[in-house]
Amino acid sequence: MQVTYQRDQLRLSMGGEDLLVHTPKSPAFFIGYGREKMEMYCGNFEIQDYLESREALRHLTVTDREAGMQLELRRHKDDDLQLSINVRLLEDGIQLDIQNVANDINRFWMRLAADEQEHVWGCGEQMSYFNLRGRHFPLWTSEPGVGRDKTTYVTWQSDVVNRAGGDYYNTNYPQPTFVSSRRYFCHIETYDYADFDFRQGTFHEMQVWGVPATILLRSAPTFLTLVEKISATFGRQPPLPDWVYNGVILGLKRGQAHAEKMLAEALNHDMAVSALWCEDWTGVRETSFGTRLFWDWRWQPERYPHLERLIAELRERNVRFLGYVNPYLCVDGSLFPEAEAAGYLATNEQGNTALVDFGEFYCGVVDFTDEAACTWFKDVIIKREMLDLGLSGWMADFGEYLPIDVKLSNGVSAKQEHNRWPVRWAQINAEAIAEAGLTDETTFFMRAGYSGVQAHCPLLWAGDQSVDFSRHDGLGTVICAALSSGLMGNAFHHSDIGGYTSLFGNKRNAELHMRWAEMAAFTPVMRTHESNRPTKNTQWFDDPAVAAHLARMSRIYVSLTPYLKQLVSEGSARGIPVQRALFLHFETDLECYDIQDQYLLGPDVLVAPVHQAGHLDWSAYLPHGVEWVHLWSGEHYAGGQRVTVPAPVGKPPVFYRSDSDWLALFTALAGQA
Amino acid sequence: MQVTYQRDQLRLSMGGEDLLVHTPKSPAFFIGYGREKMEMYCGNFEIQDYLESREALRHLTVTDREAGMQLELRRHKDDDLQLSINVRLLEDGIQLDIQNVANDINRFWMRLAADEQEHVWGCGEQMSYFNLRGRHFPLWTSEPGVGRDKTTYVTWQSDVVNRAGGDYYNTNYPQPTFVSSRRYFCHIETYDYADFDFRQGTFHEMQVWGVPATILLRSAPTFLTLVEKISATFGRQPPLPDWVYNGVILGLKRGQAHAEKMLAEALNHDMAVSALWCEDWTGVRETSFGTRLFWDWRWQPERYPHLERLIAELRERNVRFLGYVNPYLCVDGSLFPEAEAAGYLATNEQGNTALVDFGEFYCGVVDFTDEAACTWFKDVIIKREMLDLGLSGWMADFGEYLPIDVKLSNGVSAKQEHNRWPVRWAQINAEAIAEAGLTDETTFFMRAGYSGVQAHCPLLWAGDQSVDFSRHDGLGTVICAALSSGLMGNAFHHSDIGGYTSLFGNKRNAELHMRWAEMAAFTPVMRTHESNRPTKNTQWFDDPAVAAHLARMSRIYVSLTPYLKQLVSEGSARGIPVQRALFLHFETDLECYDIQDQYLLGPDVLVAPVHQAGHLDWSAYLPHGVEWVHLWSGEHYAGGQRVTVPAPVGKPPVFYRSDSDWLALFTALAGQA
Structure with missing residues (x-):
């Protein structure tokens, strides 16, 4: 990359071609002021912006500085200073640090030069489109939507009944980072709502609802080295624990007797089983929506009467036991009063504990901006209730649900913490495991993410696909998810075999289960899920052909172990994903x-x-x-x-x-x- | 109203309260540049804007002028002049004439002060919301949508199959004019796409994709006098012909024998019948969508073998005969080659006749910007083929469909002519009738409109409602349509009894027909319609109870004649609508x-x-x-x-x-x- 400038112009080029060009006629930076309207309903957001102003910063003054230069940007010659940007020249690109910002700016746009043939990828974990060109991508962690395609019945009904149908860009894991086919990446360091727009022929335009701290543009001679750099920027994952390669992780959630019986049945089929994953280890509650988990993160003996013994016995048989946790505590559980008394829960406008409705039950939000609350969550929940019990891993669910109207102890608005929450949540899980000295043999998997989650989350799962082959919410979307998150330095990805969401008459059939399982055999981790409606959807244990197919695929997966281990090791060391574009x-x-x-x-x-x-x-x-x-x-x-x-x-x-x-x-x- | 100003501030107030306030901190005018993307499919539009800039004109210089003042607006002190506005003080308000406009401005916003309790109405003929507060209203003449409510099955299917579901703001007749409960109206003189935004608590904001010529703000002591002023601004309608009061206009479209038989049946029911309205007088064509009209605007004897005689006989029995016409000519008709040879049709990019696909048949677009083409349409089609045949009126359909990519003879882009087209279309119909000296006894009805249509269109019809009771596309919406269009000075309004659009299993039942008919008896005009699927929907002639009900309602309508005539006379003289908010x-x-x-x-x-x-x-x-x-x-x-x-x-x-x-x-x- 090469930077040149004259009086009022700046030109960053790469291999002789423009990348960031600012002239008075064609400015690269815009500022503005907007008033957004954001409404959340169960992790789905409706977001509107009323834009008051959008003004080009046409007037530039460049001053030389050590290892770079200082940009002073104004709308016109006699304007007050609007933005001051420190440009640091890197060996392979530039870093822009925005230092002084005039008042009343809460919208920021930056343009990069593009060419018509260019492809761009990334923006976190994208489900619908890998090549982002031709569309814009709002970047705000949320539910990904059910159906995600306004032409389908499931989407339409989800919208009508739950406002939850979603669209192509909704994702649990957005990230304001993209990779260009011109072999550079652009990352904007911010937690604010952002929208990356790749619809224009001659430029890309990144919008942030706030002024970002830093913008990073780095190039590399090859795509692989570019991904290595991205991964070095955001952090790398430890290798997967060795027990993962022992076979499929069986998702079961009907209590201990059922789990033991299903394991026996799996072994009868010669299935290679690495672990039982029993979400319901903390118990369940009945709601009009069906059976839900009981969100009080400790073993409840009613459903698993002899869990400690079971875990020990399983381990002797080389089968691990996995659980489930999320950042909420139900008000009728045992942990909620403890957390509330200690002041570890986010509050509402009135200063009382904020209660979030999750559908016939309410929960408190553990305030991860409070160091003491984090320590408590790690020590009491993860280390004592989970690791000490013998769990070898869990689904660390949610992360994308921080309500934007709660009050947090660090004084930062929940709106600004919202995108950061998945990172904080991942960090708590990873730190607790590390503090227990169990990083080598424990894993957890998350669907939510944001810039920096890479350093903490050892394994992504693709979230809650519909139990079908649909274009925007079915089996195919998890490939796109693996490819895009992989470019962001998330080396390890997997998905629920058979999908998860069964709503509005949509039911998983044997074919889908088998197609999904046979793909999963060629990913880092195989794991089944009974779906949100276990008795209404095909399970491997209800159909001998599906069981035999899963068993065979689990053996194929195990046979791949030496090859997979090498890829995982490479992923951990260099950030190159196992599943690669x-x-x-x-x-x-x-x-x-x-x-x-x-x-x-x-x-x-x-x-x-x-x-x-x-x-x-x-x-x-x-x-x-x-x-x-x-x-x-x-x-x-x-x-x-x-x-x-x-x-x-x-x-x-x-x-x-x-x-x-x-x-x-x-x-x-x-x-x- | 009162205008005061000092160096850099302007304040227009009304009864001591602010209406238009401009200060450097709180400017009233904004300019910008955007690039819109507009796609049309059968009269439905998908419209997106990429907004490059939106800048406040904070710097104002005011100079006194005769009967007003001159405003010079800049973004900042040293800026080039951006807008120059001549303010004319009227007795009851102000008129802003925008005279000089800097280059590269194609977006314009103006704010008016609002108070929280204020109501606003109008914006043409609105189907979903009479009080416009809390929403924004794009103003672009188009199909109104089928269903118009994303939660209904009909809307969803219309969107999926035809991209035609629509939304609350879609209308055949938009108008950039609103009435405030503060007893003023605001009109923006433009044909450009506009969007009036009433979502903000303290101001209304009017957006235009271009710079308007004139902005009119006028007040009145009462709402009735305000409507009179609006109607004086846009024009008034002649009184309805006397024959209208003779009873219901029967919509029939199955050929002559059927029409005669149905008239007999109606009279058997003691129905008061003023006219037969036979859309199919020009013949039909069969398509895979069903039977469509043949768009060649002359009597086709195949379906009406003795139409001249029929019309004469009917007239002797005091029953009129009405037809149908629209601004398109099908390529396989007799008029198309005549118009094409004379150069009366709009062309495409290549200079050839532009052909518009209407679903298995193609049509030419008569170029109403060409005086000769207008004369031909009036002389040949309306006067010779229609009036000379004895038609007493017709549906003048469409008007909102000018494709935005055709070339017109006046050199103005079709995008800028689009909103004007309904006015041109109305004018042709009205002028032809006037030139034939038949204004007193002929009428026509239109669904499309825009500012100025009032001077030409003698009777609105509410367009194509779904054959149901649905909130956003059913019976109730035509009341909202009558009220809003009435405030714009359209004194005479009516609708299809029983609605029109029967799609995706939605069928008219007897109850709907009867509820609609009994409302229509208390409107200026009663008229039935067989719907788009005549044999699939309840018709009065298929159900004796429905026929008897319609007959009774027609007699009630006739009994109201003296009262109605007085209202119609008042509507024609003063512009006060017959149906009033x-x-x-x-x-x-x-x-x-x-x-x-x-x-x-x-x-x-x-x-x-x-x-x-x-x-x-x-x-x-x-x-x-x-x-x-x-x-x-x-x-x-x-x-x-x-x-x-x-x-x-x-x-x-x-x-x-x-x-x-x-x-x-x-x-x-x-x-x-």
Whole structure:
């Protein structure tokens, strides 16, 4: 990258092409003032902006500084100073630190030069679109929506009944960071609501509802090194615990007897089982919406009478036990009064404990801006109630739900803490585990995220997909989620096998379960979920064919262990994701830039999951420059073409490089299956 | 109104309260630049704006001028002149003429001071909300949408299948004019896309995508005189022809034999019939969507073999014959080649005739900016083919459909002509009738409108409601339509009895037909419509009870003639609408400001139509200060209260003032029914 300037112009270029250009006629920075209206209902937000002003900062004065320069920006010559920006030249880019801001600015826009062919990816974990070009992406952690497509019945009903249908950009994990096909990344350091707009032909425009502290633009010679830099910026994950590779994590939530019985049944099917994940370890409550978990984060013996013994017995059999936790405490639980008495809960306008309605039960919000509250949550809940009990991991749910009207002890508005909350939540979980010295053998998985969650959350899960093949909320979306979050330095990703959300008559069938399971076998972690309506949806234990399929896939997953371990180790050390966008290894094959329904499992394996119903064969794009071998048939194909292969259930379209060091493993795996 | 100013401030007040205030800290005018994206599909528009800048014009210089002053507006002291506005002081307000505009301004905002309690109404013909406060209203003539409520199945399916579901603000007839409860009106003279925003507590903000020529603010001591002024500004309608009062206009579209048979059947029911309205007089075509009209505006004998004779015979029996016309010519008709050869049709980018897809058939767009084309349309189509044949009126359909990508002979972009098109279309119809000397006895009805349509369109019809009782597209919406358009000086309004749009399983039933008919009996014009799917929807001639009800209502309507004629005469002379918002006569009763499902039929009659299904009684608000008599029971009620009266089908809730000069008429009418 190269920076040049003259009196009133600044030009940052990369390989001779403009990246950040500011001239009086074509300014790069805009300021303004707006009044937003934000309404939250169960983690979904309706957000409107009334924009009072948007003014270009046309007048620039540049002063040389050590290792950079100082920009003074005004709307016009005689204007008061509006923004002062310290530019630091880095070896591979620039860092803009915004230092002085005039009053009454709460909107900020910055433009970067774009070209028509350019692709951009990232913005956190995106479910609908991997290439972000042509759309804008509001960045605000929230529920991702049910259906996410206004043309579907499920979305329409979710909107009508719960205002929860969502749209293409809704995500649990937004991040104001994008990667360009020009081999740079742009990160804006802020927790404010942001909206990145990639609809214009000649520029990208990043909007922030506040003035960000820092803007980082860094380039790299290759996409892989770019991802390494991103990951170095936001933090890396520890390797997954070794027990993960022992097989599938079985999601069960019908009490101890059922869990033990299902494990026996799984083993009868020769299923490789690494853990039982029993969300209901803290008990349940009945509501008119169905059975819900009891949000008091300690073992409740009613449902698991001998849990300590069970955990110990399971561990002897090399099976771990996982639980569930979230940042809320139900008012009728035992922990709520303790937290309330200690002043660890967020308050409302009146100074009383803020109570959040989660549907026929109310909860307090643990105030993670209060150091003492964090310590209590770590010591009492995670270390004492969870780790001491013998849990080897859990779903660390929510994180995206901080109501924007509560009062927090650090004095920062909840609106400004909202996007940060997933990071705080991840940090509490990770620190508690580290303080217990159990990082090597414990994991937890989160759906919520934001810049910096990478340093704390060891494993993402893709959230609550609908139990279907739908374009914007079904099986296919978790591939896009893995690819986009992977570019942000989240090396490990997985999803609920079979999806989660079953509403408005939408029910999981055997085909979906099997297609999802056979994809999951080629991801870092396999885990089933009974869904939100366990008895209304196909479970592996209700259908011998589905059980046999899951068992076979679990064995295939286990067979991949040596290869997976190497990828996980690389992910942990360098931040390169296990599931990779095709272009990470095929930079010059432009076809790869738009593919969001296939991924590379490490450098050698290409996975093209069947994400639609009713297919017996499937078309996959094989990147250029390599010879590919179809896993099941052993058929060889030249790269640089789209091929159609048989893809009956049980034989997901998987290919490996014919020059791989792992040929023996792949051929053995195909033979075994 | 009073205007004061000092060096850099301007203050227009009304009765001591601010109306238009400009100070450097709180400017009233903003300019900006935006790039809109507009997409049309069959009269529905998707409109987005990318806003590049929005800047306050804080710096004002005021210079005295004769009968007013000159405003020079800049963003800051050293700025180039941005806007120059000539302020003319009127007796009752001010007129702002914007004279000089800097380059690169295509967005304009103006604020008026508002108070929290204030109500605003108008903005053309609004279907969903009479009081506009709390919402914003894009003003762009278009299809109004099918369903207009994202929570209904019909809207959802219309959106999914045709992108045609619409929303609360979509209307065939927008107008950048509003009436405030502070007894002033504001009109912005422009054809550009506009958006009036009434969501803010302390100001109203009017946005225009262009810089308007003129802004008019005028006050009046009463609402009635305010409406008179509005009507004087935009033009008044001739009285309705006398034959209208002879009874209901029967909408029939199954050819001559059917029309004659249905007339006989109607007369058997003692129905008072003023006219047959046969849309299909020009023939039909079959499409996969069903039977459509043949858009070649001349009698086609196939369907009406002896139309001339029929019209003559009907006229002898005191029954008129009405037709249908719209501004398009189908390519397979006889008029298209004639118009094309003469160069009367709009062209496309390539200079060829622009062809518009209307669903399996294509049409040319007659170019109404070409004087010769207008003359041809008037002389050949309206005078020769329609009036000479003996038509006494017609539906002048469309007007809101000018595609924004055609080329017009006056060189103005179609985008800028779009909102004007309904006015041009109305003018052609009115002028042709006037040139034929038939204004007294001919009428036509339009759904599309814009500022100025009042001078040409003698009768509005409320457009294409769904055949149901739904909140945003059913029976109740036509009351809101009559009230809002009435305030804009459209004195005469009516609607399709039973609604029009039957889609996605939504079908008209007998109850809806009867509730609609009994409301229509208390409007200026009664007219039935077979709907878009005649054989799938209840028709009066398919159900003797519905026929008998319609017949009785037609007789009631006829009995109202003397009263109606006086109202029509007043409407024509003063612009006061026949159907009036309650507050027009009850200014001090604030309850009346929010009522949009009742109306006054002239000063003496209050109509509270039953606009929901399944009611046997109905609650109505009776304005304060008057004693009201329930039409059917003769029961007396004090005003200023909400009362519930029996309202079985056939006895719509109607009340009259106990001090009316028309008591004899009302009691006779009740006795007769």
